[in-house]
Amino acid sequence: MxxxxxxxxxxxxxxxxxxxxxxxxxxxxxxxxxxxxxxxxxxxxxxxxxxxxxxxxxxxxxxxxxxxxxxxxxxxxxxxxxxxxxxxxxxxxxxxxxxxxxxxxxxxxxxxxxxxxxxxxxxxxxxxxxxxxxxxxxxxxxxxxxxxxxxxxxxxxxxxxxxxxxxxxxxxxxxxxxxxxxxxxxxxxxxxxxxxxxxxxxxxxxxxxxANSKYTWDNFVWAFQETFFTSDKSQVTSNTVEITATSGGYSPREFTVKNNEPVSVIINSQNNRSCARAFTIPSLGIQKILPENGSETVSFTPTTTGRIAFSCSMGMYTGIINVVN
Structure with a gap:
């Protein structure tokens, strides 16, 4: 929260x-x-x-x-x-x-x-x-x-x-x-x-x-965008991604990785005193407590295409990982 x-x-x-x-x-x-x-x-x-x-x-x-x-x-x-x-x-x-x-x-x-x-x-x-x-x-x-x-x-x-x-x-x-x-x-x-x-x-x-439910505001927004707007999510520059975590949430909130290849998410925490310190990927069972200032790395290998949601431990700050072939 x-x-x-x-x-x-x-x-x-x-x-x-x-x-x-x-x-x-x-x-x-x-x-x-x-x-x-x-x-x-x-x-x-x-x-x-x-x-x-x-x-x-x-x-x-x-x-x-x-x-x-x-x-x-x-x-x-x-x-x-x-x-x-x-x-x-x-x-x-x-x-x-x-x-x-x-x-x-x-x-x-x-x-x-x-x-x-x-x-x-x-x-x-x-x-x-x-x-x-x-x-x-x-x-x-x-x-x-x-x-x-x-x-x-x-x-x-x-x-x-x-x-x-x-x-x-x-x-x-x-x-x-x-x-x-x-x-x-x-x-x-x-x-x-x-x-x-x-x-x-x-x-x-x-x-x-x-709860990793598909019925969230973010999912509704992304579904609306995919239906009515053209968005190219196939651009993958690297499966090593850096995001910034502050007291106001995560940035970027969306990025794309390749399926069946190891993914490393480097989370740079900056003056982070909110629940954004408790980074979690519910569908993968990943939880990581970030320092107030410093970096932590989360690694996993996706096995299916689609969207993987990440958030803070209270579900208030969210983001999405697009997995493509």
Whole structure:
């Protein structure tokens, strides 16, 4: 999962689901500090809460990434978690769009004992830290993504960016609920719901890539191009190919090799801190963890013509190898 998608997930599905779970606790605690309002700016208490939350989740992400470096998740486990998180996001979108009362069940409420405990705490920074013990459903999916990075730094960055994405929702909590009209709030939630659906579908596509499914967006695009546009993929200069891997994905994303001849793919990693470090060719069972800076080589011999997909371990960055005679 790329960091921009992680931020958008926090800003939309993650923000709203966490707001439903933790927003009441924040609002209740803010009410107990109302007498200090004349001495502090209105935004400062919420900022203190968010600071505690951001620090706690960043540390948690690093620990999860460290755990993932020891215990690597299989592609099957990753697919299950990605699909589960995507279905939860679709359910939350249904609730935001108010499609049916059944979608309210996707908004999980914290245990009563946790609410009582946190409301008793006058320290907003501590309240933010303690929210790690009542994560919303999307947060749990991001925690799995942090484990999947298999890297303490990438895990920390994953949770940091996700939590930063949720921050505007919490900062706007008072404004949205007290200043905006009912009709404007309804439009706002519909827009957010549509964005959540788009992100959920993107994640389902990533799961399809990892599952080596032919039903992916890239495959549909390539099939469309082959049907309506002339493209010469028979040009093969060498079966030794170099590609560059950065935090933004792979380049080039498509190249051609000859069938029944050894292929060497040299992957040059440059300031790579995203899931693009975990290079995989699902159909061949090839997985390679790249350094942040440096090169790795993947070798194989294709035995049939056609397309071979490659991607990062979360299916977010993709590419294709055309195999021709």
């Amino acid at each position: 790329n960091y921009w998608t992680i931020f958008l997930t926090g800003l939309t599905a993650g923000g709203f689901s966490c707001l439903a779970l933790q927003g009441g606790l924040l609002a209740a605690t803010l009410a107990t500090t109302a007498e200090e309002k004349n001495r502090t700016p209105d935004w400062l208490p919420t900022l203190i809460f968010l600071l505690g939350k951001i620090i706690a989740y960043t540390i948690l992400g690093g620990l999860l990434g460290l755990f993932g470096s020891v215990f690597q998740l299989s592609d099957t486990v990753k697919i299950i978690f990605i699909v589960t998180a995507s279905l939860i996001m679709l359910g939350l979108a249904g609730n935001l769009l108010d499609l049916h009362p059944i979608f309210r069940y996707f908004v999980i409420q914290p245990p009563k004992w946790a609410g009582r405990l946190l409301r008793k705490q006058g320290n907003l920074f501590l309240l933010g830290v303690l929210t790690v013990f009542i994560p919303c459903g999307i947060t749990q999916a991001m925690e799995v993504a942090a484990v999947a990075t298999g890297n303490i730094f990438a895990g920390s960055l994953t949770m940091l960016i996700f939590t930063l994405g949720t921050a505007p929702i919490f900062m706007a909590l008072g404004f949205v609920t007290t200043r905006l009209s009912e009709s404007f709030r309804a439009k706002f939630f519909k827009l957010a719901g549509a964005l959540v659906i788009f992100i959920a579908l993107s994640n389902l596509n990533a799961a399809a890539v990892l």
